[in-house]
Amino acid sequence: MKKIFRLPGFITFVVLTLLITLGSYFFADSAAKWTMTSSLEGATGAQVDVENVNIQFAPFALTVNELQIANPDNLMENQIQLETAEIKIDWMKFFQGKTIIENIEVSGAAINQPRKTPAKAIKKKEEVVADEDQGPSALDKAKE
Numbered sequence: 001m002k003k004i005f006r007l008p009g010f011i012t013f014v015v016l017t018l019l020i021t022l023g024s025y026f027f028a029d030s031a032a033k034w035t036m037t038s039s040l041e042g043a044t045g046a047q048v049d050v051e052n053v054n055i056q057f058a059p060f061a062l063t064v065n066e067l068q069i070a071n072p073d074n075l076m077e078n079q080i081q082l083e084t085a086e087i088k089i090d091w092m093k094f095f096q097g098k099t100i101i102e103n104i105e106v107s108g109a110a111i112n113q114p115r116k117t118p119a120k121a122i123k124k125k126e127e128v129v130a131d132e133d134q135g136p137s138a139l140d141k142a143k144e
Contacts, residue, residue: 025057028055029052029053029054029055030053032053032055032062033050033052033053036048036050036053036064037049037050040069041122042122044069044070044072044079044122045072045121045122045123046069046070046071046072046075046079046119046120046121046122047070047075047119047120047121047122048067048068048069048070049066049067049068049070050064050065050066050067050068051065051066051067052064052065052066053065059088059090059091059102060088060089060090060091060094061086061087061088061089062086062087062089063084063085063086064082064084064085064086065083065084066082066083066084067080067081067082067085068080068081068082068115069081070115070119070120071112071119072121072122075115075118075119075120075121076114076115076118076119077112077113077114077115078110078111078112078113078114078115078119079111079112080109080110080111081108081109081110081111081113082106082107082108082109082110083107083108083109084105084106084107084108085104085105085106085107086103086104086105086106087101087103087104088101088102088103088104089101089102090102
């Protein structure tokens with residue numbers, strides 16, 4: 001009689017599943033903070049400060065505390081400043097391909113507020129646009 005599963009394979013599966021689950025539980029907040037900060041800095045071209053990001057899994061909610069987006073034209077002021085922002089999403093519908101936002105709360109929103117320390121200017125990521133005057137591409141030449 002053949003075994004349905006092998007013990008070393010099962011143990012490996014359990015250990016990897018446990019590591020992935022614990023890693024996402026403990027590092028999801030810092031990963032979300034880094035992603036949010038780098039994305040907003042690339043989009044605005046100025047420093048973005050976030051005190052912390054908290055991800056709650058049941059019910060699914062994302063909370064951002066002390067978000068400050070500096071003004072790229074005046075590094076001594078914040079374009080946007082939020083004390084807290086929270087969004088709650090129906091995660092069961094999300095996995096069905098629908099995004100249903102149950103609640104959004106923003107408190108302490110302000111614009112053009114002075115900063116205590118000057119922000120750093122960040123270079124915007126420029127989009128690469130193909131120039132029509134460059135002639136045929138290497139793919140076009142290969143087709144000929």
